[in-house]
Amino acid sequence: MECKVIDRGRRCLRLATMRLPYMFLFLLLFSAGGLLLLLHLQYLTETIHEQAPGGKHRHRQQQPDQCPYCPDNNTRTPSSRDVQKLSRVDPVNVWNPRFPVAQDKGAVPQITKNYRKLLKSSALLQQLNSTSAGQAFNNYQRLTQIQQSRRELLRQVCAKYRSFTRTISRMQVSRIYVEDTHKLLYCEVPKAGCSNWKRVLMVLQGQASSTAELRHDQVHYENHLKRLDSFTYAQIIHRLKTYTKVLFLREPLERLVSAFRDKFESPNSYYHPVFGKPIITKYRANASRSALLTGEGVTFKEFIQYLLDVRRPVGMDIHWERVVQLCSPCLIDYNFIGKFETLEEEANFLLRQIGAPANLTFPSFKDRNPNAARTSSRITQEYFSRLSLSERQKTYDFFYMDYLMFNYSKPFSDLH
Ligand SMILES: *[C@@H]1O[C@H](CO)[C@@H](O)[C@H](O)[C@H]1NC(C)=O
Ligand SMILES: *[C@@H]1O[C@H](CO)[C@@H](O)[C@H](O)[C@H]1NC(C)=O
Ligand SMILES: *[C@@H]1O[C@H](CO)[C@@H](O)[C@H](O)[C@H]1NC(C)=O
Ligand SMILES: *[C@@H]1O[C@H](CO)[C@@H](O)[C@H](O)[C@H]1NC(C)=O
Numbered sequence: 001m002e003c004k005v006i007d008r009g010r011r012c013l014r015l016a017t018m019r020l021p022y023m024f025l026f027l028l029l030f031s032a033g034g035l036l037l038l039l040h041l042q043y044l045t046e047t048i049h050e051q052a053p054g055g056k057h058r059h060r061q062q063q064p065d066q067c068p069y070c071p072d073n074n075t076r077t078p079s080s081r082d083v084q085k086l087s088r089v090d091p092v093n094v095w096n097p098r099f100p101v102a103q104d105k106g107a108v109p110q111i112t113k114n115y116r117k118l119l120k121s122s123a124l125l126q127q128l129n130s131t132s133a134g135q136a137f138n139n140y141q142r143l144t145q146i147q148q149s150r151r152e153l154l155r156q157v158c159a160k161y162r163s164f165t166r167t168i169s170r171m172q173v174s175r176i177y178v179e180d181t182h183k184l185l186y187c188e189v190p191k192a193g194c195s196n197w198k199r200v201l202m203v204l205q206g207q208a209s210s211t212a213e214l215r216h217d218q219v220h221y222e223n224h225l226k227r228l229d230s231f232t233y234a235q236i237i238h239r240l241k242t243y244t245k246v247l248f249l250r251e252p253l254e255r256l257v258s259a260f261r262d263k264f265e266s267p268n269s270y271y272h273p274v275f276g277k278p279i280i281t282k283y284r285a286n287a288s289r290s291a292l293l294t295g296e297g298v299t300f301k302e303f304i305q306y307l308l309d310v311r312r313p314v315g316m317d318i319h320w321e322r323v324v325q326l327c328s329p330c331l332i333d334y335n336f337i338g339k340f341e342t343l344e345e346e347a348n349f350l351l352r353q354i355g356a357p358a359n360l361t362f363p364s365f366k367d368r369n370p371n372a373a374r375t376s377s378r379i380t381q382e383y384f385s386r387l388s389l390s391e392r393q394k395t396y397d398f399f400y401m402d403y404l405m406f407n408y409s410k411p412f413s414d415l416h
Pocket of ligand 3: 286
């Protein structure tokens with residue numbers, strides 16, 4: 001029995017178990033001890049490296065479909081520079097996952113019939129499972145599988161909302177950070193781990209030797225990171241076609257509450273005057289003079305009224321803008337879709353894939369208001385309990401495409 005396809009490997013192995021000749025072989029080999037075991041695992045992993053799934057799908061061409069929700073159709077009127085159209089981008093999948101074990105190209109051994117037989121024993125697999133290399137392999141398979149299903153779902157949802165234009169504007173790549181050394185494009189989604197991602201990009205780029213030495217202000221105001229829209233037309237296309245494109249996002253309502261707490265519940269010299277004042281002016285009856293002057297003390301309900309208002313007194317902001325608008329996931333064929341809920345594991349997995357320095361791991365700094373609890377689903381529920389059912393439904397509708405494309409489940413059971 002051949003086990004060529006990596007995803008079917010385990011099933012294939014199970015099917016083959018309990019065959020007596022193999023049991024015999026197993027007993028024979030088991031006595032040879034753990035050394036042999038590890039040796040064979042090494043062969044297995046190297047062969048797997050050669051057959052990594054990304055390689056298989058490398059040439060599958062996927063037509064990019066523009067969704068009606070992408071910024072082109074937004075109410076914002078882009079400047080003439082923004083609308084300078086870039087030609088159609090064929091999203092060739094260049095991301096070729098690598099299994100991070102041995103990669104000595106000169107000595108890739110062949111898997112022989114005997115090794116295969118050896119590996120067709122489930123008892124032996126359990127032994128492999130208990131080694132750290134075996135666990136790393138299981139993890140690799142699991143996380144790769146997650147990426148495949150996320151990308152497949154996104155493809156399906158985007159296909160449903162196709163429209164005729166397939167061009168990318170400069171504005172649509174303006175949230176994407178560029179890391180040329182490791183050929184990485186990271187689309188910034190605020191409140192979904194982006195500060196720590198910026199730290200990592202700065203280290204990857206050689207601006208610092210570790211993420212710990214970067215202060216918050218440095219990360220946000222002097223990061224020397226380039227955005228994709230600052231490049232020429234040809235350079236943008238080249239990067240979109242050949243770099244690993246990454247997106248990390250978060251449960252939409254949790255992200256929204258996190259943004260509200262961050263911008264309105266502690267002193268803020270930008271968000272209070274710029275957003276707070278018009279919000280209080282429009283939505284608070286009998287507002288006090290000082291509230292009208294400072295814009296301080298916006299309530300969550302007022303904030304939601306502003307968000308859902310088709311005639312907002314002040315525009316949108318990236319902290320509460322939808323991911324479909326920020327990152328154009330139907331136009332840009334992201335190779336990696338990570339989630340804040342499993343941020344560190346997935347970010348570290350990605351870092352190993354792109355060949356980041358081994359001592360670089362994803363940090364867990366909490367930048368602003370370090371004393372406030374991280375916004376959890378419990379805290380999110382509490383904020384939303386201050387709203388009416390209709391307001392909750394409309395907020396869900398507002399973020400509906402983010403829910404659909406990234407498989408987040410409906411946040412409250414009484415919504416439809
Ligand atoms: C190995 O471990 C993974 C999870 O860690 C589990 O899903 C799998 O069934 C195990 N395989 C065997 C043969 O025990
Ligand atoms: C990681 O390794 C590099 C050299 O490869 C070194 O310059 C850097 O200081 C190390 N960082 C940490 C946090 O140990
Ligand atoms: C506003 O204040 C007036 C007088 O103080 C009061 O009659 C009215 O009910 C208040 N309106 C609201 C919505 O609180
Ligand atoms: C969506 O997530 C659920 C778990 O919440 C999972 O069971 C399901 O397979 C996922 N669907 C897709 C298409 O990935």
